[in-house]
Every structure is written in structure tokens, then in C-alpha cells.
Amino acid sequence: MKNEPIISLSNVTKRIGRTTIIDDLTFDVPKGEIFGFLGPNGAGKTTTIRMIVGLMxxxxxxILIKGKSIKTEFEQAIRHVGAIxxxxxxxxxxxxxxxxxxYARMVPGVTKERIDEVVSLVRMEKRIHDKVKKYSLGMRQRLGVAQALLHRPSLLILDEPTNGLDPAGIRELRDYLRHxxxxxxxxxxxxxxxxxxxxxxxxxxxxxxQGKLVNVMPIQHFTGENDQAQTYLIEAQPPEQALRALRQIDGVQEAKLTEEGLVEVATERERIPDILEGLMQNDIRIRIYGVQVVSQSLEERFLEITGGKQIG
Known part of the structure; x- marks a missing residue:
């Protein structure tokens, strides 16, 4: 069971002069979740992060962090935050x-044991005593995360942490955050x-x-994996007969052949077993070799929601 949110934004608005940069932003993030923040150039992502950490x-x-207000209880709220x-x-x-x-000298209660612990957490034991000028960008990012974790924060905020990282460094960061x-x-x-x-x-x-929250959803919802209406690819032989049979089966909303010779079917997930059973019971012998769901990528979903605007 989820406890109270680690961070809660309620009707957060930021105006500069007559321009509204952030407009009535509301969302919660619970404990132990990796929450992604996406938006086109100028959407207000960095402005929101700056307000969360008190830089704006x-x-x-x-904005409440573990129930403490950034506006009126800044010191009590920000002690729960580590940020880059x-x-x-x-x-x-x-x-x-x-x-x-x-850095530990500036934060009360950080012991040598805690420093060793975060070094181990970011897996830098072998290079921690090397000079920073010898570090790759990925290692500097890891050291920055270690610094942000020294005081045992409940919330870690990373603004564009993968900038400049090679694919191996990005994967390493991803795995580390999951860990x-x-x-x-x-x-x-x-x-x-x-x-x-x-x-x-x-x-x-x-x-x-444009400073407004379009939606907050689990990744699988954004990519369509939990939608009631879903597209499936069925590998069946002979495909033309399978297509004709599928069009006669109850629950099939649409069916067509792809260039690869697969049958593309639009239906609800719960109907798949009945549809396959209907194919196998058809008068013409139809052999089924596989079924796979067609998931919309996050990029496709993002471009659909934002009208094709670039992310940044």
C-alpha cells in the first residue's frame, strides 16, 4: 500500500511579468518510483524543477516534499532532496x-561510513581516488549522483542526466537508478x-x-499496452484464408494483411483466445504460428499527444 506522496504539486503556477510559464500544474509522485518529465522545447520542465528545488x-x-512546503518550510523540505x-x-x-x-563537511551528520556507502552504491570503488579531471563524463555524472545521495534524500532530481553520455553510460545510469x-x-x-x-x-x-500538464500515466498506458482496443499481428498460414475467416469472427473490429504476410487485427485483449479458437475451428485448415501485440512507442505517443512538436 502506497504511503503519502514523497512530492506533491498542487495548482503550481509561475508567471514572469504577463507571461505564464507554468499553468496550474498538479501531480503526485510516490515512494520508490522513477517519474519521467517530458515536454517540447519551452514547455517548462526546467522551470518546474527549479521551483521544486527552490531556485525559482x-x-x-x-509544492510539498514529505509534507513540508517549499514556500514556507524550505529548510525542512529541501533536506529531503538531492538534485543535479x-x-x-x-x-x-x-x-x-x-x-x-x-561536500560532506557542509552537511551535518554525513560520516565516513556514509561516504563509503554511496561510493559503493554508484560502483566507483576502483576510481574514487583518481582525480576528477581524469573521469569520463559518465563517471562525473555518477560522482554527482553520489554527492546528491550523501545526506540520504528521499527524492533525487536529475535534469537531463544522460546529456553527453554514450550508450553504455546511459544504460549504466538507467540500471543504477533502478537499483x-x-x-x-x-x-x-x-x-x-x-x-x-x-x-x-x-x-x-x-x-x-506550453506550461500545462497534458497527462500523467504509467509507461505501459502511454505505449498502449493496456488499452482496451489493441492491435495484434497473427502469423497464420494460409494468410488470405485466415484474413477471410477473421472478418467473420465476432469481436474483430478490423483485419488486414501486412506487407510481410501477417494478419493485423484490431480487437480487445480478452477476445484473443476466442478469435484463435475460431480460426482453428474454421472449415479450411489454418495453422497459427504466433501472435504478438503491436505497441506504440513512447516517441510515437509523445508526437501524437503534442501534435508532432519536438522534445527538448
């Missing part, structure tokens, strides 16, 4: 470990323009457009 004031509305709003800044002439020790949510119970909010990675990384995604 809120014109109207409320832009690229992590480190002292390059110091080692990774020395950077963590330096964090499972072992530490940390909630993660991540903003990114790499839709394919967000699809693999996140539990839920929110789409923001």
Missing part, C-alpha cells in the same frame, strides 16, 4: 573521494529528451506542453 519562486500553488539541476560541478584537481569529503529505487526506496524525478531511454527507465511519465 512560485507565483501560485503549493545541470551538469555536476566538481573540483577537477581533487579526487572523487576528496570532493565527497569536501537505487529497489534498494534504497528513493523516489527519482528525471527530465530527458531521450524518449527511448525514458521508456526503459521510468515507471510513469508526465507530458508538459
Amino acid at each position: 519562486s512560485i507565483t501560485k500553488g503549493q 539541476v545541470e551538469s555536476p560541478e566538481m573540483y577537477k584537481y581533487l579526487s572523487g573521494y576528496q570532493n565527497l569529503v569536501h 537505487l529505487t529497489r534498494t534504497e526506496g528513493i523516489t527519482v524525478i528525471v527530465s530527458s529528451h531521450l524518449l527511448s531511454e525514458m521508456e526503459l527507465m521510468c515507471d510513469r511519465v508526465a507530458i508538459l506542453q
